[in-house]
Amino acid sequence: MSDIILDIDRIGKKFDNLKVVDNISLKIKRGEFLTLLGPSGCGKTTTLRMIAGFEHPSNGSILLENKHVENKQPHERNVNTVFQNYALFPHMTVFDNIAYSLKIKNINKKEISKRVNDMLNLVQLSGYEKRKPSQLSGGQKQRVAIARALINRPKVLLLDEPLGALDLKLRKQMQVELKRLQKKLGITFIYVTHDQEEALNMSDRIAVMNKGIIEQIGTPEDIYERPKTKFVAGFIGESNLIKVSIEKVDKDKFSIAIGNKIMNIDSISLSTNEKDVYISIRPENMKYSIEEKAFSLKANIKEHAYMGSLIKTIATLEDGQEILIYNYGKKSGIPKIGQKVWLFWNPEDMAIVKEG
Template identity: 70%
Template structure:
């Protein structure tokens, strides 16, 4: 059974009477890797700072292991933060940076040395203890920052876009190392990023934020395969969104109408009680196109083919003017020429219903 370590209940944060966090409620489980994902300005870093104690709440409550901490200072909460710029002390070497938190707590020197050596081994920096921070690479600085944060055995480690300053290859390498480290230590990680791929690769669960609210919380598979709102569908990965009218036929089956087209789809528990605009989402990898019309198809014109490493991305334009993207992993397939008329299609089981949000 999952054990809740952190609970946010109706959290509100205002800056000069503007709500930047709007009634967020979220529970985080002990030992999980949870990511706050969203575009710049959505409130994810502010949420992280609220957990850390760097921002005070306007209203709501924050419970750490069942105890209220919303009025406690940062040093009174057993959480540590790793920032994007690492915030290392430039006048200290690696050893002293990692040992800093223990020295502040007046831990004896023998214990400090033992724990710093253990941490150096854990973050793979053995032999670097006498190096100054300006003699380290970006990835090494990030490891020092993590070691300094972990040495105090926090209940929760907060990470605010810690890989943002690294190049793509190193960032991907550090994603793997961070995930391995988190699983080994079984410490709760709360991670902030705007990078969808990073969130999908690393997280046990993802909370997608938009304009101060959480739009959806779920596993990476849930978020990608079963987005609940138009925003989540369009923000996570590439999306084809077609405005549609949805009519319930019976329990477990609905009729999807878009333009003059109609398709019956198996879809359990569909309700549009708020009467919001509905869309169908079809991911690019599920789009097919051909010069030959199948049983179901929408007329389109090929606009562009793009070579993107392992895939060919094709852009088509429907008669309505809407652009549709298809991704093909078979790079040896003969491509249909630019400007050609084709029939675009997809299978009913690949349709996801989303609402405006």
């Protein structure tokens, strides 16, 4: 049995000659939790809808377990979708909502009862089977929607921003619940969100989309620690992006120039051959000193923002660019507003990124 359950090959989608998805390819593993992450309008939901069968690709192919499904109707594909608005039948009980698709398939009542009760146990809603959707909280409604999708035993479960309507505390609880469910069932989840923290917390891999293309795909650690483009570095968490010129000195040595400052690096893996690129340094990796270092940038402290265990400091470089610095659990020794400092970082904590 192949490790790849879903093979998306150069699919694209146009609406009135506007290219929404631009020939993307993606191989999704069996039992994987993969997230399509990006801003509104990047094409992630359209991609999900093409996998589900609600939209037909303008070009390209979609193979589910090595069988073409790009021209099949939604009910002909062994995938189910959970939507943000739950789409529950308001006049039906929880039991009947979950059992609906089984009744349409004329499954016998004894089997329906067993499978619905199994689902209720799985989503921790035993005892709620006689309630109507109006009697449930947002989190409970979402669990009913998930149970209704899972009862058909799909090969792939598609989730389109399913937690977007929930408050922050409940959303975090449901993130844990969804990941628990996915691991327990071993079903492939394809999850759409614009929430970077949600993607980092839940995913085995993340595909970052922008303007209809996938800019980078990798593990949460890869995406956060080693972004390949300026967009990915700026979209995933907070990052300091500084434009630099990079020169290859010899086989394993490079020099990075920021203005008249030169940093020599013994070995670095470049994802681009461009000369003018950006370096990305996460705020938690940016350091400062009141004395000039061998390689450091002169700056002035502009402001501090107290956020409990974290203090965010903004410093301004001589060219006016603002740099963000995180101080965790540190309330003393932080430079005062207006004070001159020298900013520096460890070379292994930066990533070289291209424009896009």
